[in-house]
Structure formats: structure tokens, C-alpha cells
Amino acid sequence: MAAVSAWRGRLEETALAPIRRTGLRYWALVAFLLAVLGWGAYAYWTQLRDGLVVTGMRDRISWGLYIATFVFFIGISHAGTLISAILRVSQARWRTPVTRMAEFITVVALVCGASFVIIDLGRPDRVLNVFAYGRWQSPIIWDVLAITTYLTASITYLFVPMIPDLALFRDRLAGRTSRWRGWLYRALAIGWDGTAAQWRSLGSAIGVLMILIIPIAVSVHTVVSWIFAMTMRVPWNSALFGAFFVAGAIFSGIAILIIVMAILRRGYHLDEYVTEKHFLYLGYLMAAFAAIMIYANISELVTHGYKMEEGVEFHFRQLFLTQFGALYWFYLLGGLVAPIVIALLPWTRNVRGMVAAALLVTMAMWIERYVIVVSGLRVPLMAYPPADYAPTWVEWSLLAAGLALFALLITLFTKVFPIIAVWEVAEEGEASTAAPGTDRRAVPETMELAGGTGR
């Protein structure tokens, strides 16, 4: 038992470490991210002052980088749902050390994604019209509803399983940390002291939430795709779009999770809990989704390409040969084929290989979103020469700022909240170290100590 509690103590210390010590490198990173955000703020101010004329968008290609980035961020928000809900439902136990990170990503990505819609608006001052005059018939309203629901649900889903850990922080840091932190943990732990009754209700609450959040997540990316699929543009006219977008969302979500895992593991020395196994399993999952994406692309291209209806030939040319050729081929080969190859080859089947694959997938999925948006609008509707679009410095700056905001929020989160689901990992560890045949009922008892130690 002594070995177990030493292991447990080490786990708690690892979780508490980011809050106890803050190095110079951390502040340097925060300063850098703030600088990028500041630059983005300047770019946005320029856009507010002069109007959207400072972007590369015009009447014929009236959406561009902003909408692509919006879709991208909403996509990666599916990391949390996948890891913590889908894997939880399927009882894949290896996921426990990374659930918390995945749930962080979900919430933060949703916030970043939603802000890109506002950035794209011609009249951000009138954004409340959406509530005052909202119409059910509009896909934009479906999106507003789906995304706000998803945001509420995923904040709840981040918070509820974190309660015992917040109680741990409250107890361990009592009197040894700043006032606001003490207050924050006290408030957020909402009186948790680890009784059997509390554990039971926590269990059923998580059970309900994880079931609830899966359809919400699926609906979110489906309606995001319907923004496009509900219009009369040839390349977007597809019943597959919803499923295709959801698959792409989970795909890019896994990639971002791998990257965030690698960074946090390095930065906070989590090697004991976030192991090579996690990278490999997620890498395999990512390869599986790459296969789904390849399948979706083929069925999409073949059904359009076989018939070559009006506009399709133009679209295929711009995708494969001209305008978007380089981007699209990178997406197909670097983003969909390469991750599978990396997962298959024994000598790339390691942390580095998976991180490299994740970086490729992240880039490729952003590119895919960009190509879908811009190429869809570029197919001429009437007898006019095709328009062109290139993002301006304002748009690139706001993309950089969006990514910086994403990184910054995660960085700040790690300094306030437990980045590892302590109690779940402990439960996992103790369940596996316990001799076979040990009564499972013992576990709630030990868990109780976890939350209640300080009392």
C-alpha cells in the first residue's frame, strides 16, 4: 500500500507542479503570445476603421480565410468530445491521462472559432440582431444555436469531472497560494468532500453528460457544413458534406490533441502519465480517420466527376491543376496518405513520428477548409471571368492572432486548473496495481481520501 500512496503522491505533485512553479520560459511564451494578439488587435482595428475592404475578399469570392479558420477551429473542438466522450463510452481506459487536455482544447477552440465569425461580419456592431430577429430557416442561426449549446455543454463537461481535482487543489493549496486562487478553488469545488453519495452522483452526472455531448458535437459540425451545403454552389452541393465535415473535425481534433499533448508533456514533465502509448494509440486513430477521409474524398470526387455537370470541370481543374493544385495535392498526400504511412512504418511509429503526422494533418486540414471555402465560391455562376482571392496581411495577422489566442488560453488554463485528471488516473493506476480479485468496491473508499485529505 505504501508503494501505491507514494505513486499517488507523485501524481498529485505532478498535477500541482504547474501551479507551484512558474519559470521564466513560461512568461516569455505568454509575452510572445500577447504580442501576437496585440498585432492581431491592430489588424482588426484597421479592419473596423476601413471596413472589410482591407481583406482580399470581394463580391465574387465573398468568404475567405476567416470562414475557413472558423470551420477549422470548430473542427478541432471535436478533440475533447472524441477523447473524453466517445472513448469514455467505449471504455477505452488508456485515455484517462489526456482527457483533461482534450476537454480544454474543446472549450478553447470553440471560443476561438466563434470569434472568427464575428471578425468576418461586415457589421459586428449589429451582431445582436441575430437574437433579436433570428430566423429558424437560416443555417447561420442553426450554427449560432449549435455552437452556443456545444460551448455550454462542453464547459459543463470540462467542469464536472474536474470537481474532485479542484477539491484536491483547494485542500492542498489552502493557505499556500494567493487569495484569489484559494477563493476560486473553494468556489469551484462546490463543497466536494468525497463522500460515497457525491461519487455516485458524479458518476451518473458524467454518464449523462458524455452521452448528451456526442449528438451535440455531431450536430455542430453538421450544421457548419450546411452553411455551405445549403447554397446553390456546385462544389458544395453534396449530401455527404455533414458526415464529411464531422469526420474531418474529429481527424483534425486528434491531430491538435497530439500536438498539445507533446508540448505539455515536455513543458510539465508528464512523461510518466502521458506515455508513448498515448501517442501511438491516438496516431492509429488518426490514421483510421485519414482512411475515412480518403474514402469520403473519393466518393465525393467520383460522384461529381463522373457526370461532369456544369461547373464541375472548372472546379476539378482548379483543384488538381491550376489555382489550388499545390494546396490540394498537399492535402491529399501530406494530410491523408502520409499519416497512414507513418502509422504503418515501424521506424516512424514513435512519439516523433506521430507528432510529425499530427503537424501535417493540422496544416492539411486548415488547407482543406480554405480550399473548400474559396474554390466553392470561385466557380463562376454567370458569364464572367473567374475571380481570384488572396488573403491580405490583415487576414493573415488575424489568423496568427487566432492561433495565439488558442495557445494562450491553453497556457493560462494549465496554470490554474489541473491538466491531468488526477482522480481518474489514480483510479486507473490503482485498479491496475491492485491484485486481481480485489474487491472493486474498495476504490470509492480510496477516492474519498483523495478529495477529503485536507479536511
Add this chain to the structure above:
Amino acid sequence: MDHDATGRAIAEPGDRRTREPGTAAGGPRLGRRRLLRLLGLGALGVAPLPVLPELIRAAGRDEPVQGTGDPARTRDGRIRQWVMIIDLRSCDGCQSVGQPPRCTAACIEGHFAPEPMEWIEVFEADLPGGGTQFIPTPCQHCQNPPCVNVCPVAATFSTPEGTVLIDQDRCIGCRICMASCPYDRRFFNWGDAPVPPESLLADYSPEHQVPVRRGTVMKCDFCPDMARAGTLPYCIQACPQRALYYGDLEEDVATNGRALVSVSRFLAENQAERQKEELGTKPRVYYIPGHGEAVGRDVFTPGREPTEWPWMERAAEAVTWQR
């Protein structure tokens, strides 16, 4: 282990009873009830979101769209249904007058439409057998308008007269209507549009769209205010070849400013078409096929004069943009 009900909740009943009193007594502590209530509240926080717009509307913020007059009526009280007929047999893209298309120019002047907006735009399309034809294309005023369907705030709306208008005081500039218009008939105010100062004095109405508002969408409004006042739209008045007709489906009559035709007869006898009929948008703009043959145009002489915006030198510092 998983904390689903099966894995976690197996505690002895006796066990539970001995613990619960202590929990319940400790005010701020989290009992089963409180946790469930909290979660319930959380779930409630999620559920009413879709209801929010309805609630706000119920609170009386749903003002009617401003500035549209009472619909025009026939003498026996039926609402008029505006319609446009474009006789392509008579349209030569104003090649014969050697000027930019007069319909476009008149529309721009009448509405102070900023560069580069051509609410009625004369496209030059290839004929299947070689040569070209000119196709003046205003907003098609669809009866199943994709732009109206997708607008999140009803800034784009259908009127009882069968036209499609935009309230630029409500538009949020999301541009989904531009993505969904299959005729490329919507234009966005990307910046402070170049317009002459006198246009800024006008009283705004969605039926005339003057003065312009940055960050909103504009398009052909079918000039219902002028029709009600007994004048033809600018484009109809300006066409030197009298190729454009405007009228009322309800009374089955249309005019190009000179001749009067019965709409149904005129359309049927001349094999009228609508653009992209297969999309099901049901436009209110009809075309009589042709390539300017009635005014002696040679299909193998391509090209028309580029459109001009007459006040550009007076709005010299204004920002312009390309389409």
C-alpha cells in the same frame, strides 16, 4: 475503472446511510441533491438557447421592416405582382450607340450605386454555335429566393408584390446571401463606398437603398416605389432599343415605355425562358431568347463598352474596389 453507474455506485446501502447526514448538514458541501440540481441548472442553461430569439421577440423587439410602402393594388384591390421581361432579340449591349449599356448607367445614376456595383449587369455569353449574345441581368426576384431563405436576420425579405428587398439597417453583413444567390446578383459594401455627397441627404428606404451603408449587401430592388408612383424603373426608361419591359402579372400587362403587351401572350408566343430554371428559384425576370437580331446586331462582333460611374472625379478620395 470507469465512473459510470455500474462501476462506481456499488456502495453498501448501510454505508450510504451513515454518511449522508454529515453531508447534508455541512451547508456549502456538495450533496447528491445539490450536485444534481446544479447539473439540472446546467442542462437548463443549454436547453433554452434555441428559445432565446422567441423570448426576445415576445418582449416586443420585433419591429416591422422599415420603409416599405403599402403594396400597389389593381383597381379591384388585388396586390400587383411586378415582373420584368427582357427581349434579348432587341439587346445589342448598346453596341449601336457606342456607349456603356444605358440600362446599367441609368440604374447607377438613379440609385447612386457605388463602383463597382452593376445591379443590372450586361453579361456577354457565348452562343452554342459561335458568336455572343448580351444578357442584361438584374436581380431575378426569385419567388423561391435562396438569399431570403438563408438570411439569419430577415434583412433580406420577400414582399407581397413578389420582389426581394434588403433592409440595410438590419443586415449584419454575414454574406451568406451572396454565397447562395445563384445569379451573382448581390454586392457588398466592402468599404466606404464612393458616392456623391448629395446621395447622403436622401431618406433611406429598402426600396431605394440610398444612402449606402458600409458593411451591408445591396442589389437591384425592382424600383417598386417608382412603379407605385406611376414611373417605370430607371433601366426600362433608359434602354434605347426598348428591349426591357416592366409590368404586373396580376393584370397581365407590361410595357417597355412605348408598346403595351399582354404578359402571358407575349411570353407564350415568344418562347420565354427564365435563367437557370432547373434550380427551382422561380425568377420574376423572363427572357425572350435572342442576340440582338431585331436591331441588326452581328453576333460575331463581340464586346461592349465598360461601365462607368459618373461621379468618380467628385468622389476622388473614396475607396473603390474590384469585383
